[in-house]
Amino acid sequence: MTSAITAPRFDPWRTHAVRVARKTPEVPGVFTCDLAIQEATVASTYRFAPGQFNMLYIPGLGEIAISICDDPQSRGSVAHTIRIAGNVTHALSELAVGSTLGLRGPFGVGWPIDEYRGRDLVLVAGGIGLAPLRPLICHLLAHRQEFGEIHLIMGAREPSGLLYSAEYSAWQDGGLNVYPTVDRGDDSWPGHIGMVTAILDRLPLCRPAETVMMSCGPETMMWYAAQIAIDRGVRPESVYVSLERNMNCAIGLCGHCQFGPQFLCKDGPIFSYNRVASIMKVADL
Amino acid sequence: MSNVGRKQPVSIVTVYKGNTAMTMDQPNLLKMLCATRFAEGLSHEHLACLCRAGRLVRLSPNQLLFREGDTEDEVFVISSGHVRLAMNIPGRGDVPFLTAGPGDLVGWSGLISDGRMTATATTVDETTLIALSGKRLQELCNCEKDLGYVLLRRVAQVLSQRLLSTRLQMLDLFEKEQTQKVS
Numbered sequence: 001m002t003s004a005i006t007a008p009r010f011d012p013w014r015t016h017a018v019r020v021a022r023k024t025p026e027v028p029g030v031f032t033c034d035l036a037i038q039e040a041t042v043a044s045t046y047r048f049a050p051g052q053f054n055m056l057y058i059p060g061l062g063e064i065a066i067s068i069c070d071d072p073q074s075r076g077s078v079a080h081t082i083r084i085a086g087n088v089t090h091a092l093s094e095l096a097v098g099s100t101l102g103l104r105g106p107f108g109v110g111w112p113i114d115e116y117r118g119r120d121l122v123l124v125a126g127g128i129g130l131a132p133l134r135p136l137i138c139h140l141l142a143h144r145q146e147f148g149e150i151h152l153i154m155g156a157r158e159p160s161g162l163l164y165s166a167e168y169s170a171w172q173d174g175g176l177n178v179y180p181t182v183d184r185g186d187d188s189w190p191g192h193i194g195m196v197t198a199i200l201d202r203l204p205l206c207r208p209a210e211t212v213m214m215s216c217g218p219e220t221m222m223w224y225a226a227q228i229a230i231d232r233g234v235r236p237e238s239v240y241v242s243l244e245r246n247m248n249c250a251i252g253l254c255g256h257c258q259f260g261p262q263f264l265c266k267d268g269p270i271f272s273y274n275r276v277a278s279i280m281k282v283a284d285l
Numbered sequence: 286m287s288n289v290g291r292k293q294p295v296s297i298v299t300v301y302k303g304n305t306a307m308t309m310d311q312p313n314l315l316k317m318l319c320a321t322r323f324a325e326g327l328s329h330e331h332l333a334c335l336c337r338a339g340r341l342v343r344l345s346p347n348q349l350l351f352r353e354g355d356t357e358d359e360v361f362v363i364s365s366g367h368v369r370l371a372m373n374i375p376g377r378g379d380v381p382f383l384t385a386g387p388g389d390l391v392g393w394s395g396l397i398s399d400g401r402m403t404a405t406a407t408t409v410d411e412t413t414l415i416a417l418s419g420k421r422l423q424e425l426c427n428c429e430k431d432l433g434y435v436l437l438r439r440v441a442q443v444l445s446q447r448l449l450s451t452r453l454q455m456l457d458l459f460e461k462e463q464t465q466k467v468s
Contacts, residue, residue: 126458126459127458127459155459156459157457157459157460161459181384183454183457183459184382184454185381185382186380186381187378187379187381189381190409191384192367192384192386193369193381193382193383193384194383194384194450194454195450195453195454197449197450197453198383198384198386198450199386201322201446202322202386202387202388202389217458218458218459220453220456220458221453221458224449224453
């Protein structure tokens with residue numbers, strides 16, 4: 001699997017000092033942290049592919065895998081959208097601008113976008129799953145003419161949970177068909193109510209066999225989105241899912257993120273649905 | 286939005302009123318029905334039969350299609366546009382729970398039960414629907430058992446998809462995500 005942007009690999013064990021350059025509240029319990037790499041030589045050569053992740057380290061507390069949500073072309077700092085879920089993410093939320101922490105990365109395999117120039121794309125995101133897709137969206141906007149129709153369906157529990165909502169109009173203006181939807185709406189929400197799968201089910205797909213779907217979000221959502229896409233004629237090998245497990249070493253040595261014969265940290269987190277479909281429904285895997 | 290719907294009278298523009306005979310308008314209705322997802326798996330002959338019980342309905346945004354508790358004869362296939370479904374909860378008003386879109390079936394109580402609507406349906410945008418008389422469809426299905434089997438099988442598929450979608454909404458997948466995901 002290849003990625004649009006080749007990321008030079010650093011020593012995977014080396015933790016770089018990074019400074020919190022900016023913190024932006026996104027939706028309740030979620031914030032974006034822009035981290036500036038301190039060492040000039042590392043900062044100038046740091047590159048990542050859409051879909052990759054970094055390991056963020058807070059001394060004394062631990063290290064955690066966080067997807068990169070930045071534009072792959074951005075330089076100087078790298079943004080991570082973080083949901084406060086445990087000790088490390090809680091500590092990250094409390095770091096002041098200017099604080100220093102550690103970063104290893106980038107790790108993992110990105111979205112295989114280079115393989116699909118000229119194709120139609122359907123991106124399906126659920127909740128915080130939009131974060132790992134955002135670098136891909138930035139890449140697609142910058143290379144819009146290289147692709148056919150691009151549909152972006154994103155779901156959230158409620159309107160206040162829709163990530164990056166201020167950017168939707170720019171994405172739409174940039175040539176993406178943007179379909180936000182929520183599980184629970186009210187009279188103040190004029191948009192769509194229902195699961196992302198409902199929109200996917202009725203999405204106009206002009207050439208399904210030439211369409212690629214890339215999804216990130218709750219596994220149950222991705223599973224049913226994949227079923228619908230395949231039922232509608234999208235080839236199983238053209239369906240991609242971004243999986244997530246407890247990553248620790250990030251280079252496939254510790255085994256924490258083993259998923260059948262694969263390690264999510266080095267073989268994933270993005271997989272062709274074909275490769276993982278048979279084990280996605282294995283209990284407790 | 287539901288309040289807007291309540292204040293406005295139902296405004297249904299009938300482009301075609303169906304009867305048992307083919308008219309000049311029926312081919313257009315058939316063409317529109319064939320273009321919907323609902324038509325998938327139904328033969329051209331069966332769809333032509335359905336159109337005998339059909340008419341075209343065009344509505345502006347924020348118009349009431351039917352109200353929860355009312356008894357309606359017609360079942361609607363959305364050709365274009367969107368319809369928001371809501372249920373009235375005492376103390377909370379009309380709570381929207383689903384946006385139905387092109388190819389979706391709404392008001393199916395008119396086909397498979399007594400026609401008492403279990404939700405209030407209001408258009409979101411300019412909406413075109415194919416309205417099928419539930420009573421007429423039941424008569425057709427009774428006369429033509431093959432059509433009855435095929436139609437009810439299709440309706441069951443649609444309702445099965447709706448049930449799955451509702452189940453996924455109820456499972457609150459994004460809430461679960463908070464405890465499982467690290468980013």
